Amino acid sequence: MSYNRREFLQHLGIGALQLGVISAIPASAWASSLSYGQLPRSSPESQGMSAKGILDFANAVEADRLNLHSLMVLRQGKVVAEGWWAPYAPDLKHTLYSLSKSFTSSAIGFAVAEGKLKVDDKVISFFPEDKPATVSANLAAMRVRDLLSMSTGHDKDTTGKLRESGSDNWVKSFLAQPVEHEPGTFFVYNSGATYMLSAIIQKLSGQTLLEYLKPRLFQPLVIEDVDWEVDPKGINTGGWGLRVKTEDIAKFGQLYLQKGEYNGKRILPAAWVEEATRSHIMSKGSNRKPEDDDWQQGYGYQFWRCRNGAYRGDGAFGQYCIVMPKEDMVVAITSETGDMQAILNHVWNHILPTVKATGVPADKGIQSEMQKKLGSLALPLTPGKPASDLAAKMNGRSFKLAENELKINKVSFEFDKGWCLFRVTDDKGEHLVVNGLGNWKIGLTDLSTLPLKLVLTPVPGEKKTKIAANGAWIDDTTFEMTWRFIETAHYETVRCKFEGDNLQVEFKRSLAIIGNTKDPRPVLSGKAIA
Template sequence: MNSLNLHHTLQQIIPPLDLRSCLVSVRGEIVYKHFRNTQAETDIAKINSCTKSIISALICIAMDQGLLPEAGTPISTFFPQLTSDPDPRKPAITLEQLLTMTAGFNWDEFGGQNSFPRMTRTDHWVNFALEQRLRHEPGTHMEYNSGVSQILSSILMQHVGMSVAAYAERYLFGPLGIQDYEWEQDPQGVHTGGFGLRLLPTDLLRFGQLYLQEGKWEGKQLISSQLVQRSTQPFITVSPPNHGSYGWHWWVDQYAGQHLDDNSVPQHRPTDSELLQSLDYYYARGFGGQYVYVVPELELVTVLTNDKRKKEKPPIDVFPRFIVPELWKLATFSE
């Protein structure tokens, strides 16, 4: 793929979208960067639900270190009080079902009695999340749920013998050179698992690069390649309006010459030669336009951040609608 062509193409597409930042690296080299202003480059900002993918990474590290048991472990191992829950399915929910959002809880992420805003107004977020009744058979349906991410953060804290942020500093942020961050906590001092982390765009890019390199950073294996692969493979197909699949707190999708969703029409009908392949990618996603995309086949990582107010709707799906079709063309038609 020609990096010069990519830079030229993105320079036409990205600035008019008025994103806070856009960073693209190929084989570890930044080939395109755009910041709305100096503050966007130098100030940490909310990454919202991209926090979930950071929690996933820390859980993988703790599993590698033998501090957390394997993914099939039931939740009652961590919260023995669930054995007396009236629903016998609840104590059997597994760590993997929490990671893949398939625990089955009755949850409406953004509003209502069982939502993450309601959770944050309680005095014990983890208990609130655990007390929700089950709406689906565990393992069968993906329901986006920041309460589950808080449960995971609590499990992590229980087992690593320090705060989640201190653990991140030692085994993830430190090795990656991430020094500047802020991370919110719940009333029990558990760092927020589903949101609440502030980072620099360049540090999000390092995080994506770590995954592209299958957990290796400067010669050190921070996360085993086995768990990087397992956590970023499709586990369950997601329901509309979402697209693709979900892994361990990572979204997974592919592009095959067209991208269909609620907001876009097919770009073109793929030719026979194009149908022979597709671009697989996975990504961290945060509310309001925060993304980290990893495209292993192209050795490419893209970070997008935004900070638009509610009245100014940010462009939706910048990567699949605007960037991937260009990557596809460059990958398909270049030598």
């Protein structure tokens, strides 16, 4: 079985990775290299910051293995630092998880400004055909503002009930849930509530949330190539599932920092920005002391209050849009971490203190060190050796797999200098992944990313997704691949253990690795095909 050159190059598509091309450009060159819609660039010192704090932040998050994917720091409206941990890159979208909620809140702000609704409107008034036969007093009292502030009165997050109800009508399923508390009095983080905001926008406008936001928010901020996951009826999920680039997160933060203005134009009413980002209800934190916990500072309209007078939109595993009004600063971060508080601690401990009231003298050595660091960020490759004596014996071999719930019936390997082609055949056909040996190979795959996600909702129309893959021999008989689905937050490892003519294939998704839990998928067993 050979992999011809044309097929190989077509599959790679995006090409081999080039590290740090954007981040390594000197600040003085930015003015001439910006493309349409990009934020202006500057050095930290010329905007009253020290490069050392940003350098210290990058070193600290790596030392703590917090698995950041990107960082962008804005001061006074200019990007003063940016970096992407390879294989993540500036031109890639990234799953935002619950950071999507802050964009959904903005849609309600537009709708209020256009007179389409008021925040005191009752939720059931929008869906008379979907309300239950008996409407409880608490359900009847639930307002749009209660959806916005996570104070719907539900005792638990409704999201699981929506997905597990067996109905494709999530609105009806939401309204059918018991409302145990008086709305407006009891906080519980509730992505189902944000989904209902999306459903309200679609009901009022006849457009999906994404369609509604394009001319109002995304086009004025020059945020392009956006997508958003949907429920079974095509309603955008609202509380999760938006994908934009890191710079788009930063633009959104800058819009809010400027109280709804962008490039000198009024986009959102200043009164809405003020209302959305103040505390409406006390949120529930962890077992940390309130003074150490950024989840115990209050909750707004789909925005969290933070320590240090800041506020943020945030999403699972460390997707952040942090706005610091006093410092005139925005920090955008994407990651896949199991310790979201640790990232915020490093922002407060390293980036925040670098802001000075007066000019900061330029330290060329530190500037150069910061640029070098941000221009060469990279996540670790699969640990191990790029070659093994066994590779030549396994080259071109196929293995028939025993019947399994994943419906994978065959896998094969092709090893060559610098790469390994892995083919997997299941009930949907053959899928190819090209793994770099000692480097990342970037390409496209039609393998489903659903098993890797926290919430199993699809991006409409997505047939292929971008992937970065590499492999290594972790011992003489075990080849392990790391597949990063680089427009999501997630990755997985695929471990292939050879024993004579027998093969075992074990999948482990990153959520299981972070949580130190077992991946729910079975270990597959196979025999070599003669």
